[in-house]
Amino acid sequence: MKIAKVEAELLKLPLPRPMQSGSSSGKKGGPVTDIYMGMTRITTESGIMGIGYGWTLLGGARAIKSFIEHDYAPLLIGENALDNERLWTKLNRRLQTVGRAGAAMEAQAAVDMALWDIKGKAANLPLYKLLGGTRECAPVYGSDGGWLYMSVKEMLAVFDEYMNQNMMGVKFKIGHADPKVDIARVRQVRKALGDDVWIAVDANQKWDYPTALWVGRELEQLGVAWFEEPLWCDDIPGHARLARDLDIPIAMGETLASRYEFNAYIREDAADILQPDICRVGGITEMLKIVTLGQVAGKPIAPHHMMESTIHVACGVMESGPIEYMPWVSAAFSEDVIIRDGLMYPPQKPGLGLEISDDTIAKYRI
Ligand code: MG
Numbered sequence: 060m061k062i063a064k065v066e067a068e069l070l071k072l073p074l075p076r077p078m079q080s081g082s083s084s085g086k087k088g089g090p091v092t093d094i095y096m097g098m099t100r101i102t103t104e105s106g107i108m109g110i111g112y113g114w115t116l117l118g119g120a121r122a123i124k125s126f127i128e129h130d131y132a133p134l135l136i137g138e139n140a141l142d143n144e145r146l147w148t149k150l151n152r153r154l155q156t157v158g159r160a161g162a163a164m165e166a167q168a169a170v171d172m173a174l175w176d177i178k179g180k181a182a183n184l185p186l187y188k189l190l191g192g193t194r195e196c197a198p199v200y201g202s203d204g205g206w207l208y209m210s211v212k213e214m215l216a217v218f219d220e221y222m223n224q225n226m227m228g229v230k231f232k233i234g235h236a237d238p239k240v241d242i243a244r245v246r247q248v249r250k251a252l253g254d255d256v257w258i259a260v261d262a263n264q265k266w267d268y269p270t271a272l273w274v275g276r277e278l279e280q281l282g283v284a285w286f287e288e289p290l291w292c293d294d295i296p297g298h299a300r301l302a303r304d305l306d307i308p309i310a311m312g313e314t315l316a317s318r319y320e321f322n323a324y325i326r327e328d329a330a331d332i333l334q335p336d337i338c339r340v341g342g343i344t345e346m347l348k349i350v351t352l353g354q355v356a357g358k359p360i361a362p363h364h365m366m367e368s369t370i371h372v373a374c375g376v377m378e379s380g381p382i383e384y385m386p387w388v389s390a391a392f393s394e395d396v397i398i399r400d401g402l403m404y405p406p407q408k409p410g411l412g413l414e415i416s417d418d419t420i421a422k423y424r425i
Contacts, residue, residue, distance in 0.1 A: 062104075062138050064100075065127070068098050068420055069095060069425055070095070070096040071094075071425045074387060077090030077091060080206070080263040081265030083117060096112050096388050097115075100173065107140075109175070110173055110411065111174075112169050114165065115162070115165060119162040123165045126158070126163050131170050135150075141174075147167070171344050172342050175342075175343045176413075179409050180410040184409060187370070190372065192374070198402060200228050200384065201229045202383045207232050207234060211251075214231060221384070228256050229257075230259040231244075231258075231261070234263055259284045260283055264288045274289070279305065284308070286309055298324070299328060311329070312363065313334045321352055336365065337368055350377060360377060366382050366403065367392060371405050371411065393415070
């Protein structure tokens with residue numbers, strides 16, 4: 060299963076709906092309208108091709124492609140594509156001084172995902188079955204519809220679509236300059252959706268401890284399921300203090316880059332729910348370790364974004380935990396994700412079961 064070819068591409072995809080969070084906005088403070096997908100196609104001598112990708116919203120896109128093309132490809136040619144564990148370590152050690160997080164890990168995720176895709180195709184198994192086949196589907200919550208620039212009325216129109224598909228509930232952004240605005244919005248959404256609907260909110264690292272404490276206590280009164288990223292992601296003691304002081308679960312992890320960073324949060328009991336992002340942690344190989352860490356610690360896992368690939372991990376090795384419906388890179392793939400009655404099902408084709416056509420690459424390539 061020798062690797063014969065490693066190709067890199069960079070796609071610029073329009074977001075299905077512009078996004079704006081407490082920490083992410085466009086150049087002039089408005090919504091962000093595009094997402095960048097750094098992707099690879101890895102082909103073996105026997106002709107099996109695997110695809111994988113990383114993503115960024117706010118910069119570093121060319122660096123992701125460059126890491127794949129100039130740094131990882133020469134390390135991969137001639138290697139056995141089935142040795143994902145050994146190759147993950149080889150790539151990670153080689154680039155560690157310039158990228159144990161960020162663009163290098165996004166590129167590493169693309170490579171790692173492609174190697175798992177090849178492994179699944181070689182075994183003629185959908186990846187979630189190869190990983191363990193823990194379950195056939197995962198509950199979905201709607202997440203692309205609660206951006207800061209949207210009015211409550213606009214948000215509710217999107218949430219209606221999600222609830223009509225029987226999704227478990229919705230998550231939306233908080234993080235206005237005045238947190239009282241956020242609480243008023245949460246109250247309106249709660250009133251409109253009723254007491255039984257699952258609602259979570261996400262502050263994207265916006266606040267300091269006193270503000271987050273006040274917001275958290277207000278959210279507790281409104282039956283919010285989790286309070287996501289209240290503080291800056293490096294502030295482990297702050298999150299630990301907040302987790303102790305609040306009853307509402309603290310969700311955290313989308314900006315963490317490795318098992319070591321997750322373990323630091325777990326050891327300090329600084330998060331109640333862990334949210335690894337398959338691309339930011341360098342792919343499936345590392346995400347599996349993070350899932351195990353969370354399971355041992357008794358921390359529920361709610362993966363962040365990238366549902367098309369993450370569904371395989373979620374159904375392969377996780378007995379529970381939701382999938383976040385966020386169709387940010389869906390335009391790249393030839394087929395839509397499968398959601399029936401509020402549950403997402405992994406594709407049944409071998410490997411990831413994802414295809415990015417040559418026409419799509421030509422259309423979005425930069
Ligand atoms: Mg988030």
